[in-house]
Amino acid sequence: MTNTTEVQAEKVLKPENQKRNRRESLERIRQVWPWIFFIVLVTGFSIASKKMNDVNFISYRSVQGILEYATQIVLIALAQTFIIISAGIDLSLGWTLGFSSVIAAEIMQSLHAANFSPVATISLGMLGGILVAIAPGFVNGVLVARVKVPSFIATLGMGILVEGCALLISGGYPVAKQPPYLGALGNGYLVRYWPGHGFFFFKMPQAATVADLPKIIPILPNIVLVAIIVTFVCWFILAKTQFGQHLYAIGGNFEAAVRAGIPTSRTLIKVYILASVLAGIAGVIWAARFTSGAYNGGEYTPMMAIAAVVIGGASMFGGEGKITGTIIGSLIIATIQYGLVVLGVSPFYQYVAVGIVLILAVIVDQFGRSLGK
Amino acid sequence: MEPLLQAINLTKSFGGLVAVDNVSMDIFPGEVVGLVGDNGAGKSTFIKMVSGVYQPNDGEIVIEGKPVSFSGPREARDMGIETIYQDLALAENLDAPSNIFLGREMKRAYIGGVIHTLDRNKMRDEATKVLARLDIRLPSLSQQIRNLSGGQRQSVAIARTIYWNAKMVIMDEPTAALGVSEQRKVLRLVRTLAEQGVPVVIISHNMQDVFAVSDRIVVMRRGMKVGELKAAKTTPDEVVSLMVGAEAVHEMGVLPKALNGVEE
Numbered sequence: 001m002t003n004t005t006e007v008q009a010e011k012v013l014k015p016e017n018q019k020r021n022r023r024e025s026l027e028r029i030r031q032v033w034p035w036i037f038f039i040v041l042v043t044g045f046s047i048a049s050k051k052m053n054d055v056n057f058i059s060y061r062s063v064q065g066i067l068e069y070a071t072q073i074v075l076i077a078l079a080q081t082f083i084i085i086s087a088g089i090d091l092s093l094g095w096t097l098g099f100s101s102v103i104a105a106e107i108m109q110s111l112h113a114a115n116f117s118p119v120a121t122i123s124l125g126m127l128g129g130i131l132v133a134i135a136p137g138f139v140n141g142v143l144v145a146r147v148k149v150p151s152f153i154a155t156l157g158m159g160i161l162v163e164g165c166a167l168l169i170s171g172g173y174p175v176a177k178q179p180p181y182l183g184a185l186g187n188g189y190l191v192r193y194w195p196g197h198g199f200f201f202f203k204m205p206q207a208a209t210v211a212d213l214p215k216i217i218p219i220l221p222n223i224v225l226v227a228i229i230v231t232f233v234c235w236f237i238l239a240k241t242q243f244g245q246h247l248y249a250i251g252g253n254f255e256a257a258v259r260a261g262i263p264t265s266r267t268l269i270k271v272y273i274l275a276s277v278l279a280g281i282a283g284v285i286w287a288a289r290f291t292s293g294a295y296n297g298g299e300y301t302p303m304m305a306i307a308a309v310v311i312g313g314a315s316m317f318g319g320e321g322k323i324t325g326t327i328i329g330s331l332i333i334a335t336i337q338y339g340l341v342v343l344g345v346s347p348f349y350q351y352v353a354v355g356i357v358l359i360l361a362v363i364v365d366q367f368g369r370s371l372g373k
Numbered sequence: 374m375e376p377l378l379q380a381i382n383l384t385k386s387f388g389g390l391v392a393v394d395n396v397s398m399d400i401f402p403g404e405v406v407g408l409v410g411d412n413g414a415g416k417s418t419f420i421k422m423v424s425g426v427y428q429p430n431d432g433e434i435v436i437e438g439k440p441v442s443f444s445g446p447r448e449a450r451d452m453g454i455e456t457i458y459q460d461l462a463l464a465e466n467l468d469a470p471s472n473i474f475l476g477r478e479m480k481r482a483y484i485g486g487v488i489h490t491l492d493r494n495k496m497r498d499e500a501t502k503v504l505a506r507l508d509i510r511l512p513s514l515s516q517q518i519r520n521l522s523g524g525q526r527q528s529v530a531i532a533r534t535i536y537w538n539a540k541m542v543i544m545d546e547p548t549a550a551l552g553v554s555e556q557r558k559v560l561r562l563v564r565t566l567a568e569q570g571v572p573v574v575i576i577s578h579n580m581q582d583v584f585a586v587s588d589r590i591v592v593m594r595r596g597m598k599v600g601e602l603k604a605a606k607t608t609p610d611e612v613v614s615l616m617v618g619a620e621a622v623h624e625m626g627v628l629p630k631a632l633n634g635v636e637e
Binding site for chain 2: 240243244246249251254259261319
């Protein structure tokens with residue numbers, strides 16, 4: 001009697017276990033597939049560039065190049081990761097980027113004209129550009145958290161508004177006449193190694209002549225260094241702090257978060273400010289790279305950034321997403337962009353390619369989910 | 374024994390409709406009370422007054438001998454009255470320890486309190502302890518809640534209330550969405566709670582469940598308490614006849630055993 005019951009119980013249990021195992025392995029596939037795809041992508045470009053142009057795709061230069069390409073997408077994608085985890089979307093980030101670049105450039109232009117030292121000019125300009133981004137973020141957060149405007153609408157309106165402000169301030173022209181060293185900062189490297197002469201931090205070695213330049217090995221672009229630091233801080237906030245935990249809860253089940261006593265409004269306002277400030281950092285980096293400020297500096301970045309976040313495994317319904325996923329998603333997009341340039345293919349193909357990858361990512365994700373049920 | 378909670382002559386009306394009419398109930402430590410009644414009998418309204426969601430128009434709530442009045446569910450919870458609704462209020466994208474500590478996360482301070490990080494190890498240890506205390510087994514503590522079964526989710530919701538020192542737990546239809554073996558596990562868990570001194574009030578439509586788990590059964594009909602019976606001394610038929618009213622039972626041809634059925 002007991003035996004039969006046990007056998008029956010086992011029969012009942014087994015499919016449940018199998019289902020769980022299958023679900024776990026699907027979960028794992030969902031998490032690793034962007035990495036697999038990235039490897040396939042790099043391999044594909046390597047073979048193609050060897051055959052078509054007899055160039056090695058994987059090289060010291062190309063790795064740094066891809067990372068430089070990725071920086072702007074990474075910063076906006078990190079911002080969007082936080083917002084998407086909270087079950088929202090921020091469509092104003094690209095315009096906040098442009099706005100910040102304009103404000104930073106305006107400040108630097110005036111201070112430079114008033115004969116401030118380059119160090120003071122650049123640091124005040126960058127600080128101003130980043131701080132000004134708090135305003136649109138705060139208003140976004142209040143609209144979403146307290147006025148209960150859907151984030152799509154609130155940030156769409158805010159984006160248009162911020163674009164208008166940047167246009168009004170700059171008159172629609174690039175804000176030029178920037179202080180010296182700004183371009184060197186935005187396009188420079190942390191370290192340069194000159195064989196036989198040693199390491200040089202930030203600056204080109206003064207003794208170097210034009211003939212020496214090809215011998216000097218640049219190591220780590222400044223903007224990539226900033227992106228790495230910001231990425232680490234974002235990872236820390238999301239994975240290690242109570243704020244990050246609350247974001248996941250808010251995005252996963254808003255009602256449960258409210259009932260658990262999580263300060264949902266305050267958390268949401270903070271996250272929109274955080275995202276905007278990240279866009280502000282991207283804006284001042286833009287200003288340093290191009291030694292000017294432009295209202296449309298981030299025009300094409302936000303859509304690529306959302307694609308990066310989704311390719312990295314975040315759910316648009318909220319509650320899911322990781323910094324590592326966002327980074328790999330951004331790298332995939334940057335590799336496509338850079339790779340097409342290396343192959344000498346029209347760069348416009350990047351949009352076609354990214355679009356296909358994005359749709360593919362969502363299909364893989366949904367397929368995994370439906371099998372897991 | 375002193376009752377943990379006394380509800381004395383609670384009355385609640387919405388406009389002209391009296392949803393709960395002069396209902397009194399005592400809840401003693403260590404017992405399971407089944408609260409039954411047809412739809413609209415006033416069970417939910419009564420429970421919502423006890424858990425602070427509604428404020429009674431008349432009557433009094435006394436906890437451990439002290440009269441209290443709740444202006445909201447938070448206050449009731451602070452007094453140890455925890456309510457688990459059907460939706461469980463769990464974040465399905467997080468794991469069990471995260472849900473047990475949701476909104477009250479344990480933290481570690483670094484650099485003299487400038488930076489705080491989540492103390493996941495400690496939360497995991499504490500979660501393991503409270504789950505063991507309630508004899509709850511989960512396949513894995515790091516699984517997202519959405520990958521757990523309905524009964525396991527229910528267990529996590531219960532463990533959360535216990536960890537935060539619930540003095541009394543109210544459960545709304547805890548077995549409604551569960552399979553048979555899962556129902557049994559949840560009911561066993563309800564008994565475990567009671568044995569550890571935490572009384573449970575369970576609202577249910579399922580007579581079998583109510584009889585399987587309750588010490589006492591309170592029957593409500595049309596906003597009034599029409600019966601309070603010891604589970605061991607009554608039958609499902611009797612309870613049903615009280616729920617729907619004796620006349621209705623007559624019409625259905627069931628013998629009304631307890632026309633004036635209020636015992637004790």
